[in-house]
Amino acid sequence: KVKLEVWEKDFPAGWVGLGVNAVDSSGTHYLALVKNRSGSEDPFITDLYPGQLRTARLEPNVKMHADRDDKLEVVPEELRGRTLIQTLNSRRSDAKLRNIFTFTKHPSSETPDQVVLTWSHDPRTTQTIQWRTNRRVTRGAIRYYKKPSAPDAGKPRPEVMEVSAETERLESKFLLNDPIIHRHTGLLLGLEPDTTYYYWVGDPASKRWSQRGEFTTAPDKVKPFSFIYMGDAQNGLDTWGKLVRGAHYRQPNAAFYIMAGDLVDRGNERDDWDSLFANAKGVYDHRQLVPVIGNHECQGGHPTLYLKLFGLMQNGPANVERERAYAFEYSNALFVVLDSNLDPVTQTAWLEEQLARSKAKWKFVTYHHPAYSSLPKRDNVKLRELWTPLFDKYHVDMALQGHDHAYLRTYPMKGQKQVGSPAEGTVYIVSVSGTKLYEQDKRDYTEFGMTNVATYQVLDIQIEGDRLIYRAYDTDGKLRDELIIDKSGR
Numbered sequence: 001k002v003k004l005e006v007w008e009k010d011f012p013a014g015w016v017g018l019g020v021n022a023v024d025s026s027g028t029h030y031l032a033l034v035k036n037r038s039g040s041e042d043p044f045i046t047d048l049y050p051g052q053l054r055t056a057r058l059e060p061n062v063k064m065h066a067d068r069d070d071k072l073e074v075v076p077e078e079l080r081g082r083t084l085i086q087t088l089n090s091r092r093s094d095a096k097l098r099n100i101f102t103f104t105k106h107p108s109s110e111t112p113d114q115v116v117l118t119w120s121h122d123p124r125t126t127q128t129i130q131w132r133t134n135r136r137v138t139r140g141a142i143r144y145y146k147k148p149s150a151p152d153a154g155k156p157r158p159e160v161m162e163v164s165a166e167t168e169r170l171e172s173k174f175l176l177n178d179p180i181i182h183r184h185t186g187l188l189l190g191l192e193p194d195t196t197y198y199y200w201v202g203d204p205a206s207k208r209w210s211q212r213g214e215f216t217t218a219p220d221k222v223k224p225f226s227f228i229y230m231g232d233a234q235n236g237l238d239t240w241g242k243l244v245r246g247a248h249y250r251q252p253n254a255a256f257y258i259m260a261g262d263l264v265d266r267g268n269e270r271d272d273w274d275s276l277f278a279n280a281k282g283v284y285d286h287r288q289l290v291p292v293i294g295n296h297e298c299q300g301g302h303p304t305l306y307l308k309l310f311g312l313m314q315n316g317p318a319n320v321e322r323e324r325a326y327a328f329e330y331s332n333a334l335f336v337v338l339d340s341n342l343d344p345v346t347q348t349a350w351l352e353e354q355l356a357r358s359k360a361k362w363k364f365v366t367y368h369h370p371a372y373s374s375l376p377k378r379d380n381v382k383l384r385e386l387w388t389p390l391f392d393k394y395h396v397d398m399a400l401q402g403h404d405h406a407y408l409r410t411y412p413m414k415g416q417k418q419v420g421s422p423a424e425g426t427v428y429i430v431s432v433s434g435t436k437l438y439e440q441d442k443r444d445y446t447e448f449g450m451t452n453v454a455t456y457q458v459l460d461i462q463i464e465g466d467r468l469i470y471r472a473y474d475t476d477g478k479l480r481d482e483l484i485i486d487k488s489g490r
Helices: 237-250 270-279 295-301 304-309 345-357 381-394
Strands: 032-034 054-057 083-086 113-118 127-134 141-146 161-164 166-171 180-188 196-203 213-216 225-230 256-259 288-291 326-330 333-337 362-366 398-401 407-410 427-430 446-450 455-462 467-474 479-486
Touching: 113 213, 113 270, 127 196, 127 213, 141 180, 161 180, 166 304, 180 196, 225 237, 237 270, 237 455, 270 304, 295 304, 333 345, 345 381, 362 381, 407 479, 446 479
Parallel strands: 113 288, 225 256, 256 288, 333 362, 362 398, 398 427
Antiparallel strands: 032 083, 054 083, 113 127, 127 180, 141 161, 141 196, 166 180, 196 213, 225 455, 326 333, 407 427, 407 446, 455 467, 467 479
16 A cells, blocks of 8 residues: 655746655655646646656546556545646656765776677668777777688688777766766768678777677568567566576577567666676677657656767658657668657657558567557557557557566557458467566456566568468577467468
């Protein structure tokens, strides 16, 4: 049960600063209620900051916070009907004065680490690479060359090319043992499609270089491929590391990795990202990462650190901050990445544009908050009402989601109803890859569900026969779920 302590104060019309939550404990973030002193009309509220704040009428079972699903089941009669400003519970510790300093288990050095491959431009002909050093390294570069084909194995190594990187200083004032680092980002252009390259990152002046990595550009024609999708890592990142490294070992041909939000728990605290990158070593420096923003990346109300760590495509909606939503094609598949932390209406028109103009045979959409939830009492109605009709209209094959910390696969859905086969509707997946695990309800849309199991999913698109084979594996590599979508004859 929730115990409410209520204070009341009069304010004139105009700007009102809500103030800090607490200086000595995290607790739960306060709520704000607004009513007119005179008259029965609701107050006119504009320009809420940060932008994730929401308003609602205070009634039983209303959500308390904009970023959590906890509800007030009972509301005192004298408070009913007031306008509730749903604050961000993730900001509850922003003004703490005690227990705010942290240490990273993975401090930076002059040797490059945290090497991550992403795409910020055409996946067929470009590659974005980012990495970390300590602040003593003030510049960075990438050296790379095309992997020789087998007949050329005995010939001299091809010419090694070098591209300079951009360097950005990142300061975390509460991270005592590594407060300042340099983050380097390099962009390789003019690459050949469907080609593997070897590379190193480092500093030509100090001659400190990373271990050799590799990447393969996207094909410029239709060919079979597979990719891996995972839900929330967030907690227990050492255990998650075993899962992601096991996935790479067992599925070495997977082209790239999608993480559907909540990559970490404390999205604006760098020591959490240090743990993620340390545990992904050997994976995301060899295969591209396609990240999605979850609510935990928005710690404090904005995904500031996330946007500094990753170089991503800037082809999202004009009214949405760059790199929060984006889209790309790979072989004969379209991938649309959405930010479900924002009001869904901000991306709906752009989503339809991407789906309408793509001629790709396979369509995937990934976002964090599920259209069809597994967690009891959780229901993202507005997202479902705005986005799933477009999935129906343009036949999105699968929606890859996170947030609910369990595993769920729906029946094929169309018009918010079960249909006979995936050829007729969209299959919605919820998954988790970390150690934070929730229960789930049996819903009428659930075809298969399980709890207390972290998984990774392999989606294998086979051109011959026009089939997609979807499989979910646990940390030990045990097959937990399987689905085949057959488009032959369509």
